[in-house]
Amino acid sequence: MISPEQVEKIKEQLMAHIEKGFPNDKKEFAKNRVQTMDAEQLEAFLKQNNLVKGNQAGAEGPQGCIFCSIVSEQISSNKIGENKDAIAALEINPVSNGHTIIIPKEHVAGKENLPKSVFSLAETISNLIKTKLKPKKIETVSSNFFGHEIINVIPVYDSENIDSARSPAKPEELLELQKTLLEKKKQIASAKPKRTKIKAEKIRLPKRIP
Numbered sequence: 650m651i652s653p654e655q656v657e658k659i660k661e662q663l664m665a666h667i668e669k670g671f672p673n674d675k676k677e678f679a680k681n682r683v684q685t686m687d688a689e690q691l692e693a694f695l696k697q698n699n700l701v702k703g704n705q706a707g708a709e710g711p712q713g714c715i716f717c718s719i720v721s722e723q724i725s726s727n728k729i730g731e732n733k734d735a736i737a738a739l740e741i742n743p744v745s746n747g748h749t750i751i752i753p754k755e756h757v758a759g760k761e762n763l764p765k766s767v768f769s770l771a772e773t774i775s776n777l778i779k780t781k782l783k784p785k786k787i788e789t790v791s792s793n794f795f796g797h798e799i800i801n802v803i804p805v806y807d808s809e810n811i812d813s814a815r816s817p818a819k820p821e822e823l824l825e826l827q828k829t830l831l832e833k834k835k836q837i838a839s840a841k842p843k844r845t846k847i848k849a850e851k852i853r854l855p856k857r858i859p
C-alpha cells in the first residue's frame with residue numbers, strides 16, 4: 650500500500666497532468682475523481698495505467714480510463730446492477746442522492762455505438778431508483794470522459810441536472826445507499842395460519858354385489 654505522503658504526491662502529479670492535458674470542460678470532473686480516490690483506489694489506478702512496477706493486469710482498456718478500471722474491478726465501486734454489456738455503479742461525486750452511472754463494458758465513444766442492453770440496464774436502474782428513493786423524476790444523460798461513453802441516471806428531487814454542483818459522497822453513505830437499493834422487499838408474513846387442505850381419503854367401497 651502506498652503511504653499517505655505518496656498519495657498526496659501522486660495526486661499532485663495527476664492534477665498537474667489533468668491541468669495541462671485535459672480540455673477545460675473536463676478538468677473539474679477529472680480532478681474531482683482523482684481527489685476522491687483513496688490509497689487503494691489510487692494504487693489500482695496507477696497499476697492499471699502502467700505507472701508503477703509490478704503491473705500484471707494492465708492490459709485491459711485504454712490507458713487512463715477510469716471507467717475501464719471500474720469495469721475490470723481494479724478500482725472498487727458500489728455496484729447496484731449488471732448485465733452482459735454494462736454495469737451500474739453509484740457515482741462517487743453525485744449531483745443528487747442515488748446518481749448512478751451505467752458503464753458499458755466496452756470502451757466505446759458515442760451514444761449511438763452502445764449496445765441496446767446498456768440502455769435496458771439504465772431503464773432497470775431508473776425504475777429501481779424511482780421505487781426506492783421516490784424522486785420527482787429521473788433524467789438519463791449520456792456523457793463521455795476519457796473516450797468512454799457512460800449514461801448518467803439522475804434522480805431529480807428538486808431541479809438537479811448533470812451540470813449541478815457535485816459533492817463527493819462518503820464511502821459509508823454509498824454503502825448505505827447501495828444496501829437500500831439492493832434490499833429486497835420483505836415478505837409480509839400472513840397473520841392467519843395457512844389452512845391445510847386435508848385430502849379426502851379415498852374410500853374404497855366394496856364392490857357391490859348385485
Ligand SMILES: [Zn+2]
Pocket residue numbers: 710711714715716717718755756757795796797
Ligand atoms: Zn474505458
